[in-house]
Amino acid sequence: MDQTLMVLLIALVVAAVIGLVMLAMVLQRQGRHGRDIAALRDEVRGAAHAGRARRAAGAGPDDERSADGANSRAPGSLPGAAQSRQDGAGADEHAHPEAGDWGRSQDSFEDEATEEDPQHQETEVGKRLEKVAIVLNPSKFADEEAFRTRITEVIERIEGSEVAFYETTVEDPGRGMARQAVSDGADLVVAAGGDGTVRMVASELAGTDTLMSIIPAGTGNLLARNVELPLDDPAAAMTAILTGQDRLVDVGWLRVGSTAAEAQSASKQVFLVIAGFGADAEMIGNTGDEMKKRIGWVAYVFGGVKSILGRSIDIVVDLPDGSRHPHKARTVLLGNVGKLPGGITLMPDAAIDNGRLEVLVASWTGAAGFSQLASHIMNPSAVAQPKRRLRRGPRLSTLEAYHTESIKVATTKPQMVQLDGDTDVEATHLIAEVDPGVLHLRVPVSSSPTRD
Numbered sequence: 393m394d395q396t397l398m399v400l401l402i403a404l405v406v407a408a409v410i411g412l413v414m415l416a417m418v419l420q421r422q423g424r425h426g427r428d429i430a431a432l433r434d435e436v437r438g439a440a441h442a443g444r445a446r447r448a449a450g451a452g453p454d455d456e457r458s459a460d461g462a463n464s465r466a467p468g469s470l471p472g473a474a475q476s477r478q479d480g481a482g483a484d485e486h487a488h489p490e491a492g493d494w495g496r497s498q499d500s501f502e503d504e505a506t507e508e509d510p511q512h513q514e515t516e517v518g519k520r521l522e523k524v525a526i527v528l529n530p531s532k533f534a535d536e537e538a539f540r541t542r543i544t545e546v547i548e549r550i551e552g553s554e555v556a557f558y559e560t561t562v563e564d565p566g567r568g569m570a571r572q573a574v575s576d577g578a579d580l581v582v583a584a585g586g587d588g589t590v591r592m593v594a595s596e597l598a599g600t601d602t603l604m605s606i607i608p609a610g611t612g613n614l615l616a617r618n619v620e621l622p623l624d625d626p627a628a629a630m631t632a633i634l635t636g637q638d639r640l641v642d643v644g645w646l647r648v649g650s651t652a653a654e655a656q657s658a659s660k661q662v663f664l665v666i667a668g669f670g671a672d673a674e675m676i677g678n679t680g681d682e683m684k685k686r687i688g689w690v691a692y693v694f695g696g697v698k699s700i701l702g703r704s705i706d707i708v709v710d711l712p713d714g715s716r717h718p719h720k721a722r723t724v725l726l727g728n729v730g731k732l733p734g735g736i737t738l739m740p741d742a743a744i745d746n747g748r749l750e751v752l753v754a755s756w757t758g759a760a761g762f763s764q765l766a767s768h769i770m771n772p773s774a775v776a777q778p779k780r781r782l783r784r785g786p787r788l789s790t791l792e793a794y795h796t797e798s799i800k801v802a803t804t805k806p807q808m809v810q811l812d813g814d815t816d817v818e819a820t821h822l823i824a825e826v827d828p829g830v831l832h833l834r835v836p837v838s839s840s841p842t843r844d
Contacts, residue, residue: 566585
C-alpha cells in the first residue's frame with residue numbers, strides 16, 4: 393500500500409475514534425442537561441437570596457469585595473516572569489522537566505493561590521440594573537422574535553429593568569452596537585450569539601465600567617462554558633446573569649504581521665479564550681459553517697483531519713525576561729481560559745483572572761504523533777507515569793507550556809491565525825499580552841473562573 397495512502401487511512405481512523413469518543417461524551421452530558429439547568433436555577437436564586445440576607449444583616453458589598461481584584465498576582469510571582477514545562481523530546485535540561493511531565497509540572501501554580509487569595513474572591517454581588525442591552529446576532533436564532541419576547545419577559549419579571557436590543561450586521565459584528573448601548577446608558581451589555589459576537593462586544597467594553605455577560609448561541613460557546621453559563625436555554629442563561637455576581641476578568645490582546653515591525657505596529661485584536669497559530673487555525677478554517685450548524689462543535693473534529701498531517705516548522709519564542717526558546721511546532725496556542733467542549737481541559741493552569749496567559753507549543757509527527765498528544769490531553773490520568781509509558785514507544789509528539797504576561801512568536805513560514813474560533817489572516821509574527829482585570833463580567837454565583 394502506498395505510504396501516503398496508509399498515513400491518510402491512519403489519520404481518518406484516529407479522527408473517527410476521537411469523534412466517537414466526543415460524541416459519546418456529548419450524549420452522556422445531554423442526558424443530564426435538563427436536570428443541570430433546573431439545579432442551576434435553584435442554586436443561583438438561593439445564593440442570591442442568601443447574599444441579600446447577609447447584606448441586610450450588616451455585611452455590605454465592600455465586605456465581600458476583593459482587596460485588589462483580578463490584578464493581584466499569586467504570592468511569589470514576579471512581573472514579566474514566565475514559567476515553563478515540557479512534554480517530549482528536545483527538553484531544555486536547564487529549565488524544563490522531562491518528557492511527559494507537562495500535566496504535573498514542577499512549577500505548577502496550584503500551590504501559589506489559596507481560597508483566601510484575592511484571585512478567588514468575587515468583586516461584588518450583582519448590583520441593580522436600570523437598563524439591559526442585548527447585542528443580538530440574528531443569524532444565531534431561528535425565531536428571533538420569540539427570543540426577544542422571552543428575554544424581555546425574564547428581565548422585566550426578575551429585574552424590572554428597561555430592555556433594548558441591538559442587532560449585529562455583516563459589516564459590524566458587534567462593536568458599534570456595544571458602543572451605542574453604552575452611549576444609551578446601559579448598565580449591562582449582553583452578547584447574544586457565538587464566540588465572535590462575544591469577542592466584538594468585549595473589545596468595546598474592556599477598560600470601561602460597563603458590565604458584560606453572554607447568552608451563548610454559537611458552536612463552541614467557549615467563554616460561556618468556562619464561566620458556567622447555561623448553554624442551550626437562553627432564558628436560563630438570562631436568569632443566571634440577573635441573579636449573578638460581577639467579576640473583574642482578564643482579556644488577551646494579539647497583534648500579527650509578516651515582519652516583527654509590522655506586528656509591533658498592528659492594531660490589537662482581543663481574545664477571551666484561545667488564540668492560535670498553525671494547525672488549530674487550519675482546523676477551524678477547514679470546518680464548514682453548514683456542518684457546524686448540523687452537528688455543532690463536533691464538526692471541528694472532522695475539520696481537523698486535514699490538519700493532522702503536515703510538518704512542524706521552526707519557531708522562536710521570546711519571553712519578557714529576555715530569554716529565547718527555539719521549537720519545532722505544528723501549533724501555538726495562547727490561552728486565557730482552558731476548558732473546551734466535551735469536558736476537555738486543554739490548559740489546566742489557564743484562569744480568566746490570574747493575570748497570565750498559558751501558552752502551549754505543540755508538535756507531532758503524523759497521525760500516530762497526534763494520537764499520542766491527544767491521549768495526554770483527553771486523559772490527564774495518563775500523565776501519572778509518563779516516563780514508563782513513553783519508553784514503550786517512540787516519542788512522536790512534544791508539548792511545551794509557558795505561563796507569562798506577554799510573549800512573542802516568530803517563524804519564517806506564514807501560518808493561519810485564529811482568535812476564539814475566528815480565523816483571521818496568515819502571519820509569521822505574533823505578539824500577545826494579557827490585560828488583567830479590565831473587563832467587568834457578570835457570571836453565575838456558582839461560577840469559579842479562577843482555578844480551584
